Amino acid sequence: MKALxxxxxxxxxxxxxGAVALFFMVQGKLDEKQAALEKAHAATAASQSELETANSKIGSLESSLSTERDSLANSKRQLEAARSEMYTAKSEVTRSKQQLSIAQNEIDSLKNATKDLREKLLDAERKATSTSREGxxxxxKERISELESSNATLKEDLQVAENLRASARPAVTEETTTSTGLYKPSYEFSTGPAAQAGSIGPEIQVASVSSSDGIVVFNADPALGITVxxxxxxxRDYNTIGSVRVIKVSNGNVLANILPGTKTRALDVGSSVKILR
Structure with missing residues (x-):
């Protein structure tokens, strides 16, 4: 019993x-576990902090992404507006080109019409010039006939005067008598038109001259009262150049026919002549 x-x-x-040893062993493991748990809590807290930081960054990225999306949408709207404006501008350019082409065609038509009208006007002026020249x-011719008739009358009067003078003076020298015994005057009568008195009027400028067509254009003040x-x-310089007959007056321009006997070489373009009134 005692042995038992x-x-x-x-x-x-x-x-x-054994229990004490086991207690100490378990206590050491519990400390290790506690340390590991604390480490795990610290890691969890660090992870949680990193997670929160990551969440914050994600939120910031989401905000930036939203802003970028809005900016992209705005850029798309602006691009669409720019495309629309570009299309409108292209349409305007096309319309302007069409209008310019139409205007150019109208200008060409007007130029052709103006050219035709100028040709018709020149033709009409030539015809008018021809008609005026015939007149x-x-x-x-009538003036020449009148002058010839007047000259014949003067010759008859002169012959009568010579006969009367010869009958009144029978004794004359050979130098003053003819073979028929009539008196021969020492002067001759001019068959040209009698000189007319006049005054030198204002100046007019020669704008253009066509010797072949017999037409001259003057620049003259409408106040001069030049009429068709x-x-x-x-x-010019008290020397007679000739005469012209006015066939058209328009806006200070005087179109005239150059009459026979006029010195056309003296009618230089840009030169000035005076009117003898």
Whole structure:
């Protein structure tokens, strides 16, 4: 019995020692676990902080992404507006080109019409000049006939005067008598038109002259009162140049026919002549 009791006591002591050893062993593991747990909590807190930082960054990125999306949408709207404006501008350019082409065609048509009208006007002026020349030739022929008739009358009067003078003076020298015994005067009568008195009027400028067509254009002040059909006698430096007959007056321009006997070489473009009134 005593041996059994002793064995039990030994076993109890060994159990207690084992329990103490086990306690210390478990306590060490618990400390390790506690340290590991604290480390895990610290890692979790760090991870949580990193997660929050990451979430904050994600939020910031989402905000930036939203801003970029809005900016992209705005850029798209602006691009669409620019495309629309570009299309409108192209349409305007096309329309302007069409209008310019139409205007150019109208200008060409007007130029052709103006050219045709100028040709018709020149043709009409030539015809008018020809008609006016025919009338002037007829008037000149009538004037020549009148002068010839007047000259014949003067010759008859002169012959009568010579006969009367010869009967009154029978004794004359050979130098003053003819073979028939009539008196021969020492002068001759001019068959040209009698000189007319006049005054030198204002100046007019030669704008253009066509010797082949017999037409001259003057620049003259409308206040001079030059009218169609009037005959202008032209002088320069008190020397007679000739005469012209007015066939058209328009806006300070005087179109006239150059009458026979006029010195066309004296009618230089840009030169000035005076009217003998």
């Amino acid at each position: 009791s002793l064995i039990l006591r030994i076993l109890a002591i060994l159990g207690a020692a 002037e030739i007829a008037q000149l 059909g009037s005959e202008l006698k032209l002088v």
